[in-house]
Amino acid sequence: MASSSAGFVTGLTAAALATIGVLGYQASASAPADTGRARVSGTPAPGASKAPRDRRHPDALPAGSGRGERVVYSVDDDRVWLVGADNKVQRTFRVTPSTVDPAPGTYAITSRSKQVTGSDGIPVEHVVRFTSVEGVVIGFSAAVNGSTAKPDPDERTGGIRETRADGDAMWRFATIGQRVVVVP
The missing domain is CATH 1.20.5 (Single alpha-helices involved in coiled-coils or other helix-helix interfaces)
Known part of the structure; x- marks a missing residue:
């Protein structure tokens, strides 16, 4: 038996x-043919619709960002939402974008590292990666020294920087396989 x-x-x-x-x-x-390519201008990828925003409440979750547990990242607003299974925002925060943006779409967390050196040479912690664009790995991280300075525009980097507190929250929330929804 x-x-x-x-x-x-x-x-x-x-x-x-x-x-x-x-x-x-x-x-x-x-998937659209341009998925995973760097965004060259401030316009969304072809075929992507601009998610309507509540301009009176800039931290409101973008409409059209899906349902259920997920990380939502707005490229245009430089903001992240950690959304629970009940579709309620558990935390939202501003981020400093990398020089290479992911295309709008749905991704999944593919790898994590407790502490490494970022593509810009800065020691980072709580690295949560979800895609790559033309060889540049894209993910969220927090600088160990707490800085969130804008990256050198002449360097191709993929680290979307958070404060250390927000990086801790992301680390606890975004485990391998967790959905990441990128909106314009």
Whole structure:
């Protein structure tokens, strides 16, 4: 009986993995041709709609940013929202953008590092990565020295800088696989 149960569980695991693979393939097949490219101007990627903002409440969650637990990052507003499963904002904060922006779309956290040296040479902590653009890895991080200075515009960097407190919150919230929704 035990081998029958093990076979059943193995079969369910294989079926779940196959389903995930099919969904991943479908998602990648329907991605716009420019997904993952650096944003060259202040305009959204072709085909991306500008999420309506409540200008009286600039920290309000952008409409059209999805549902459920996720990280929402607005490239135009330089703001992040950590949204719980109940679709309520748990925390929102301003960030200092990198010189290379991800295209609007839905991503997932792919890797994390407790402490490393950033692409700009600054020691950073609580690094949460979710995509790359033309070889530049994009993710959220906090400088160990607490600085959030704008990066050198002549350098191609992917670190979206947070304060250390916001970096701690992101680290606790954004584990591997967590959705990241990038809006214009």
